[in-house]
Amino acid sequence: MLENLATQPPDALLALIKMHAADTRTDKIDLGVGVYRTGQGDTPVFEAIKQAEQRLVDTQDSKAYLGPEGDMGFVEALMPYIFGANPTHGGRVTGMQTPGGTGAVRLAVALAKNAGAERLHLGVPSWPNHAQILNDVGIETVTFSHAREDGTADLETVLSVIDAAGPKEAVLLHGSCHNPTGIDYTADDWDAIADAIVSAGTFPIIDVAYQGLGYGMEEDAVGLRTVLAKVEEAFICYSCDKNFGMYRDRVGAFYAKAATADQLETTFSNANALARASWSMPPDHPAAAIRIILRDPEMTRVWLDELETMRERLRLVRKTLADAGTAGSVDLTPLGRQNGLFAILPVTPEHVKALREDHAIYMAGSGRINVAGLTMSNIEKFIDALAKVTG
Ligand code: PMP
Numbered sequence: 001m002l003e004n005l006a007t008q009p010p011d012a013l014l015a016l017i018k019m020h021a022a023d024t025r026t027d028k029i030d031l032g033v034g035v036y037r038t039g040q041g042d043t044p045v046f047e048a049i050k051q052a053e054q055r056l057v058d059t060q061d062s063k064a065y066l067g068p069e070g071d072m073g074f075v076e077a078l079m080p081y082i083f084g085a086n087p088t089h090g091g092r093v094t095g096m097q098t099p100g101g102t103g104a105v106r107l108a109v110a111l112a113k114n115a116g117a118e119r120l121h122l123g124v125p126s127w128p129n130h131a132q133i134l135n136d137v138g139i140e141t142v143t144f145s146h147a148r149e150d151g152t153a154d155l156e157t158v159l160s161v162i163d164a165a166g167p168k169e170a171v172l173l174h175g176s177c178h179n180p181t182g183i184d185y186t187a188d189d190w191d192a193i194a195d196a197i198v199s200a201g202t203f204p205i206i207d208v209a210y211q212g213l214g215y216g217m218e219e220d221a222v223g224l225r226t227v228l229a230k231v232e233e234a235f236i237c238y239s240c241d242k243n244f245g246m247y248r249d250r251v252g253a254f255y256a257k258a259a260t261a262d263q264l265e266t267t268f269s270n271a272n273a274l275a276r277a278s279w280s281m282p283p284d285h286p287a288a289a290i291r292i293i294l295r296d297p298e299m300t301r302v303w304l305d306e307l308e309t310m311r312e313r314l315r316l317v318r319k320t321l322a323d324a325g326t327a328g329s330v331d332l333t334p335l336g337r338q339n340g341l342f343a344i345l346p347v348t349p350e351h352v353k354a355l356r357e358d359h360a361i362y363m364a365g366s367g368r369i370n371v372a373g374l375t376m377s378n379i380e381k382f383i384d385a386l387a388k389v390t391g
Pocket of ligand 1: 250
């Protein structure tokens with residue numbers, strides 16, 4: 001039977017990691033992999049996580065099953081950070097733990113499909129796994145262009161997509177720090193998007209994978225809070241893998257707002273059934289560690305300080321690039337206004353190849369760079385190489 005399977009294309013980023021690892025040049029730069037790096041090029045475990053893990057080891061007295069909803073203490077402790085004051089919207093918002101943001105996206109899309117969504121609209125380019133998940137869940141995907149050439153979000157396009165879509169269709173939006181472009185909607189854009197969703201009845205799914213890496217925990221929540229304040233129903237997919245540095249531990253959450261408390265309960269009975277049939281229960285350890293942090297004011301302060309250090313470093317790298325103006329044919333100034341780990345450079349596959357072969361600079365074939373791969377000691381080399389290759 002297995003002869004019926006066709007080999008799938010290898011993951012391009014994993015191939016890039018291997019190539020980078022095999023490169024013996026000492027001044028090589030990795031802009032491919034999507035993890036935060038310090039100015040020394042490391043991706044350390046957060047100090048707050050270390051403390052919480054220690055406490056977990058010391059105090060955990062059972063590893064008996066929880067349930068498909070996971071650690072509800074974790075789910076609820078996160079809610080004020082995501083939803084602000086009145087996080088439950090009077091009993092109309094709740095959530096459950098998922099294996100990473102990926103699990104949350106998968107659950108949200110499958111649930112939207114089961115609830116009757118016939119089509120899902122996705123701005124592109126997007127995180128490549130969005131398209132794979134949508135395809136695997138079996139929902140028809142319609143793409144639209146997310147950004148304009150000037151490096152800002154294409155508001156007119158998303159509004160016309162939402163207007164035309166209507167109640168039997170869903171739209172998937174990135175909450176902040178868009179992957180891969182770094183291009184977010186402004187607060188005014190979100191207002192207009194929320195109004196369009198209300199008047200068309202299109203179902204919003206908001207994917208929040210980088211809260212706190214843009215301008216701050218509160219600032220990065222403006223979009224989703226604006227939408228939630230106006231709409232009757234929405235799904236929110238949340239990842240803690242970046243803002244708690246828990247990548248391999250796989251922790252995230254799925255939240256929903258429903259029109260009534262009864263509908264919310266029904267929604268989660270369905271979400272629980274889907275989780276049971278997929279992963280049964282999410283991994284406990286990372287969510288328990290985050291719950292411990294969020295219930296302890298001192299550990300929370302340590303975590304927020306660490307997040308601020310990350311955010312300030314990302315902003316400094318972005319400012320340094322923007323201040324450089326242009327490098328060859330590439331205008332770097334929009335990167336200063338963009339957010340999070342990623343940016344797309346307007347380079348060709350030939351430029352990407354030349355940067356790799358001639359300058360030991362590794363980036364995705366799409367021109368996506370992880371700005372956290374740049375440090376104050378390699379950024380000049382990067383700008384010079386970019387100028388040489390594209391000039
Ligand atoms: N959504 C987006 C936009 C992402 O970029 C990512 C991953 N980087 C995810 C969801 C999934 O995150 P996780 O690693 O928590 O599964």
